[in-house]
Amino acid sequence: MAQIKLSNLRHSYQPNPVSDADYALKKIDLTWDDGGAYALLGPSGCGKSTLLNIISGLLVPSEGKILFNNQDVTSLPPAKRNIAQVFQFPVIYDTMTVYDNLAFPLRNRGRDEDTVKRRVAAIAEMLEVSDMLKVRAANLSPDNKQKISMGRGLIREDVNVVMFDEPLTVIDPHLKWKLRSKLKELHQRVKATMIYVTHDQTEALTFADQVVVMQDGEVVQIGTPVELFERPAHTFVGHFIGSPGMNVLPCDVQNGAAFFRGEKVALEGPVTAAGDGSAEIGVRPEFVKVSADGAGIAAKVRKVADIGRHKVVEAIAHDMRINAILEGEAPNAGDDVMLDFKQSQTRLYKDGWLASQPEGGAR
Numbered sequence: 001m002a003q004i005k006l007s008n009l010r011h012s013y014q015p016n017p018v019s020d021a022d023y024a025l026k027k028i029d030l031t032w033d034d035g036g037a038y039a040l041l042g043p044s045g046c047g048k049s050t051l052l053n054i055i056s057g058l059l060v061p062s063e064g065k066i067l068f069n070n071q072d073v074t075s076l077p078p079a080k081r082n083i084a085q086v087f088q089f090p091v092i093y094d095t096m097t098v099y100d101n102l103a104f105p106l107r108n109r110g111r112d113e114d115t116v117k118r119r120v121a122a123i124a125e126m127l128e129v130s131d132m133l134k135v136r137a138a139n140l141s142p143d144n145k146q147k148i149s150m151g152r153g154l155i156r157e158d159v160n161v162v163m164f165d166e167p168l169t170v171i172d173p174h175l176k177w178k179l180r181s182k183l184k185e186l187h188q189r190v191k192a193t194m195i196y197v198t199h200d201q202t203e204a205l206t207f208a209d210q211v212v213v214m215q216d217g218e219v220v221q222i223g224t225p226v227e228l229f230e231r232p233a234h235t236f237v238g239h240f241i242g243s244p245g246m247n248v249l250p251c252d253v254q255n256g257a258a259f260f261r262g263e264k265v266a267l268e269g270p271v272t273a274a275g276d277g278s279a280e281i282g283v284r285p286e287f288v289k290v291s292a293d294g295a296g297i298a299a300k301v302r303k304v305a306d307i308g309r310h311k312v313v314e315a316i317a318h319d320m321r322i323n324a325i326l327e328g329e330a331p332n333a334g335d336d337v338m339l340d341f342k343q344s345q346t347r348l349y350k351d352g353w354l355a356s357q358p359e360g361g362a363r
């Protein structure tokens with residue numbers, strides 16, 4: 001397994017790119033540590049496949065380098081990079097048995113049959129497909145086919161990295177959660193460097209120790225699932241992660257204090273870069289307290305959605321919509337309420353970027 005370093009990467013599909021807008025990847029500097037479980041998360045078109053294809057060697061970047069264990073592989077073709085890939089759709093041989101499908105990448109590399117037997121048994125056990133080894137792949141259900149495809153990606157112990165590209169696309173929704181947690185468990189047992197590409201936050205947050213969030217050809221934040229939830233570095237991350245996402249409200253900053261439509265809102269701590277002027281307040285719905293007559297900002301409830309474990313209250317304060325997530329009793333549509341933001345979780349954003357610090361210093 002390897003540490004993978006992307007240094008000053010830029011990529012444009014145009015022959016003569018001029019401005020940033022001409023680049024599918026604007027500037028990427030990233031290090032994926034040996035043995036880490038990473039997710040590459042972002043909406044359609046943000047550049048995930050472009051980045052994956054550059055790592056696998058299908059695409060040569062317009063600028064920059066790719067290093068595996070500090071060795072420059074930028075000009076090496078895919079076959080020389082020693083990478084395993086699991087795609088959206090199962091890549092297996094229908095006419096072969098499950099055993100032979102799993103054995104294929106090893107036999108292809110000339111490994112002896114004792115090694116093949118040992119590895120196939122180990123991977124089949126991890127994937128819980130040991131009872132299917134003699135079955136012809138054509139007879140498998142789509143989710144079992146994809147499991148075997150994953151097994152083929154994990155079977156070799158000598159690959160630099162295993163990359164998963166939206167691997168749960170073909171899986172029935174009710175089986176997705178099972179495979180999602182299975183993959184996490186597999187990483188813990190196999191300890192390979194793994195990169196999991198997805199636009200689905202649940203998949204990314206379940207699988208990865210570190211999530212790389214991309215937007216419009218750039219990395220906006222790298223962090224643990226908790227960091228992305230608690231301290232989004234950019235309002236995009238605040239919106240993209242969470243359900244519903246972070247409330248982002250316009251504000252004025254005067255002498256380090258933030259005012260939403262004239263009402264002072266207490267921030268987590270000192271303002272960093274913003275200075276005076278217009279900015280945005282960010283607070284997640286989980287940290288908005290709703291009461292009939294407590295402290296906070298006056299609002300009117302527009303609707304309440306009961307989504308099982310909790311309720312989502314959508315209220316209007318001044319001209320802005322603010323969501324709150326409540327565990328217990330909730331008000332009704334039309335009620336007048338007070339919204340109180342938990343101070344330690346109320347952040348300031350300037351031009352989209354985090355511009356407040358927690359009380360007691362930077363984190």
Ligand SMILES: Nc1ncnc2c1ncn2[C@@H]1O[C@H](COP(=O)(O)OP(=O)(O)OP(=O)(O)O)[C@@H](O)[C@H]1O
Pocket residue numbers: 013024042043044045046047048049050051199
């Ligand atoms: N072969 C290509 N030629 C020209 N432009 C391309 C090509 N492939 C991708 N692009 C553009 O590059 C940008 C990034 O696309 P990319 O496919 O890497 O994003 P993505 O995050 O993987 O999206 P998706 O999840 O939809 O595959 C998009 O604007 C896309 O239109």
